[in-house]
Amino acid sequence: xxxxxxxxxxxxxxxxxxxxxxxxxxxxxxxxxxxxxxxxxxxxxxxxxxxxxxxxxxxxxxxxxxxxxxxxxxxxxxxxxxxxxxxxxxxxxxxxxxxxxxxxxxxxxxxxxxxxxxxxxxxxxxxxxxxxxxxxxxxxxxxxxxxxxxxxxxxxxxxxxxxxxxxxxxxxxxxxxxxxxxxxxxxxxxxxxxxxxxxxxxxxxxxxxxxxxxxxxxxxxxxxxxxxxxxxxxxxxxxxxxxxxxxxxxxxxxxxxxxxxxxxxxxxxxxxxxxxxxxxx
Amino acid sequence: xxxxxxxxxxxxxxxxxxxxxxxxxxxxxxxxxxxxxxxxxxxxxxxxxxxxxxxxxxxxxxxxxxxxxxxxxxxxxxxxxxxxxxxxxxxxxxxxxxxxxxxxxxxxxxxxxxxxxxxxxxxxxxxxxxxxxxxxxxxxxxxxxxxxxxxxxxxxxxxxxxxxxxxxx
Numbered sequence: 001x002x003x004x005x006x007x008x009x010x011x012x013x014x015x016x017x018x019x020x021x022x023x024x025x026x027x028x029x030x031x032x033x034x035x036x037x038x039x040x041x042x043x044x045x046x047x048x049x050x051x052x053x054x055x056x057x058x059x060x061x062x063x064x065x066x067x068x069x070x071x072x073x074x075x076x077x078x079x080x081x082x083x084x085x086x087x088x089x090x091x092x093x094x095x096x097x098x099x100x101x102x103x104x105x106x107x108x109x110x111x112x113x114x115x116x117x118x119x120x121x122x123x124x125x126x127x128x129x130x131x132x133x134x135x136x137x138x139x140x141x142x143x144x145x146x147x148x149x150x151x152x153x154x155x156x157x158x159x160x161x162x163x164x165x166x167x168x169x170x171x172x173x174x175x176x177x178x179x180x181x182x183x184x185x186x187x188x189x190x191x192x193x194x195x196x197x198x199x200x201x202x203x204x205x206x207x208x209x210x211x212x213x214x215x216x217x218x219x220x221x222x223x224x225x226x227x228x229x230x231x232x233x234x235x236x237x238x239x240x241x242x243x244x245x246x247x248x249x250x251x252x253x254x255x256x257x258x259x260x261x262x263x264x265x266x267x268x269x270x271x272x273x274x275x276x277x278x279x280x281x
Numbered sequence: 282x283x284x285x286x287x288x289x290x291x292x293x294x295x296x297x298x299x300x301x302x303x304x305x306x307x308x309x310x311x312x313x314x315x316x317x318x319x320x321x322x323x324x325x326x327x328x329x330x331x332x333x334x335x336x337x338x339x340x341x342x343x344x345x346x347x348x349x350x351x352x353x354x355x356x357x358x359x360x361x362x363x364x365x366x367x368x369x370x371x372x373x374x375x376x377x378x379x380x381x382x383x384x385x386x387x388x389x390x391x392x393x394x395x396x397x398x399x400x401x402x403x404x405x406x407x408x409x410x411x412x413x414x415x416x417x418x419x420x421x422x423x424x425x426x427x428x429x430x431x432x433x434x435x436x437x438x439x440x441x442x443x444x445x446x447x448x449x450x
Contacts, residue, residue: 242315243315250389273319276316280316
């Protein structure tokens with residue numbers, strides 16, 4: 001499942017001059033329909049039947065969340081998000097979920113798909129086992145507001161507490177704060193976070209005790225703690241050294257497995273632990 | 282939760298009860314307690330591997346194996362300060378290691394503060410009792426306390442007391 005990640009450089013590689021030239025040679029725009037359109041069988045996208053089992057909850061009507069099944073005909077190019085769209089647009093307009101960019105960047109549509117925290121816009125239906133219903137639930141550990149929408153405030157409150165901004169000391173340089181490539185590389189992994197909460201809401205410690213900062217907050221603290229331009233590391237380390245900080249991590253690796261950006265979250269947490277121990281010695 | 286604010290112009294469903302207590306972090310303690318606890322778990326774990334497997338090897342693999350373990354065997358071991366220190370270390374480290382592990386489990390899984398507090402109190406009490414009683418036994422062990430033992434150095438005491446409970450004589 002970790003093969004979802006496609007780095008931006010890979011996706012961009014095909015675009016650019018080469019592709020434009022190919023299109024120009026065809027003498028038509030890229031959006032021109034195929035001859036014969038959908039009536040032709042050649043090049044047709046394979047379609048299949050899917051059962052989508054969604055955890056529904058309407059606070060104004062239900063006392064408890066319940067499962068509801070939707071039988072859909074989907075295509076090989078469709079993602080779980082497309083299936084959710086189909087349900088919302090063609091079956092039940094009351095279905096509520098968050099999504100914004102729909103391309104794995106905004107981090108709005110993290111949900112529990114077949115028991116694993118994923119971005120609905122990055123999971124292709126054809127990669128899932130279609131013999132069984134595909135279960136879609138809201139992420140765990142945060143209060144459900146409606147259907148797949150949860151209250152993200154506890155998550156962002158923990159994020160704010162680690163002070164995710166550059167703290168500097170001394171006079172401001174006249175031009176830029178210069179950093180070597182090696183120093184930049186040191187925290188590169190944790191700059192990739194999109195705050196989707198997939199990691200934090202996959203953490204069993206966070207499930208049972210919302211006081212724990214959670215992986216995402218620690219990742220974003222890590223991003224500044226290991227930034228050579230930042231002078232606030234001690235403050236952040238002090239915060240993460242406390243009762244609800246990094247020492248509650250059980251290294252179950254749920255967070256690393258869940259991260260749609262491929263961040264080595266457990267590794268980042270361990271590096272913060274190491275920094276704390278090194279500071280004491 | 283406080284009373285939900287009603288917007289004029291419609292009857293609304295009551296505000297949702299949040300499934301967990303509102304987000305309020307306990308005050309910062311500014312100690313390194315958790316750090317030392319975490320380090321202790323790793324270090325005691327490493328030491329315990331040596332102590333426990335050494336203990337098992339000496340008791341079960343050397344000599345006559347499991348059949349040698351009886352009152353006399355324990356008495357023989359504890360007559361040496363080496364094994365006294367070994368067993369004392371093993372007792373303290375294992376008990377503190379285990380108690381700290383259960384403490385983290387209670388912290389993780391107890392949902393209410395009251396439950397958490399009392400579970401931990403019970404844990405600390407049980408650990409304290411085991412450590413105190415165990416330490417006491419290691420240092421005050423009397424090899425002559427068992428009437429069926431046959432140590433030479435206990436002989437005079439036994440000769441003076443008429444044997445009441447001797448099964449074979």
